[in-house]
Amino acid sequence: MFENWEELESNCLKCTKCKLCETRTNLVFGYGNKNSEIMFVGEGPGEREDAMGMPFVGRSGKLLDAMLSEINLSREKNIYICNIVKCRPPQNRDPLPEEQDLCINWLRNQVYIMKPKIIVSVGRISAMKIIDPNIKITKDHGKFYVKKNTVFMPTIHPASLLRNPSQKELVRQDFLNLQQKILEICERTY
Numbered sequence: 001m002f003e004n005w006e007e008l009e010s011n012c013l014k015c016t017k018c019k020l021c022e023t024r025t026n027l028v029f030g031y032g033n034k035n036s037e038i039m040f041v042g043e044g045p046g047e048r049e050d051a052m053g054m055p056f057v058g059r060s061g062k063l064l065d066a067m068l069s070e071i072n073l074s075r076e077k078n079i080y081i082c083n084i085v086k087c088r089p090p091q092n093r094d095p096l097p098e099e100q101d102l103c104i105n106w107l108r109n110q111v112y113i114m115k116p117k118i119i120v121s122v123g124r125i126s127a128m129k130i131i132d133p134n135i136k137i138t139k140d141h142g143k144f145y146v147k148k149n150t151v152f153m154p155t156i157h158p159a160s161l162l163r164n165p166s167q168k169e170l171v172r173q174d175f176l177n178l179q180q181k182i183l184e185i186c187e188r189t190y
């Protein structure tokens, strides 16, 4: 494990552990306030993210930012956002289990340094990888899980909300649950 962000990021940026390194434009390490108490974890970069080297940009990123701002969260201020895999899977396919397994230690190291109180899994792949492989995102979104003193909450991916706008109300409720949990256990977020 690397003990500081600079060392971790500079080593991660050179990673060639899986084949996704061959097709990436940019590795997407993560973005946001590294001293915050809340980490959001998606599944992996898409086309825009790969082009810009930033997580959750483009239409789904804008929607996520708008919904976060409703509960006074922003990546500029009080959260950090990253992904399970740091390089884009071609054609935006789901990251393969072996790619997730090879990449997950970068995320573990991010969590080790940041020590978030709450981790929000954005989407099915992230929830199944870091919370519970049996999670059903349509049923279990917005629920809290506690593992090793960290609170986890899965929520629906904003790309899914763009396809099914009626799900926005479900995510709004997830985020209200999250806001309540932040008020209960976080000291520096609001």
Ligand code: SF4
Pocket: 012, 015, 016, 017, 018, 019, 020, 021, 027, 085, 086, 087, 099, 102, 103, 106
């Ligand atoms: S996806 Fe992860 S494991 Fe694969 S090359 Fe990128 S950083 Fe390394």
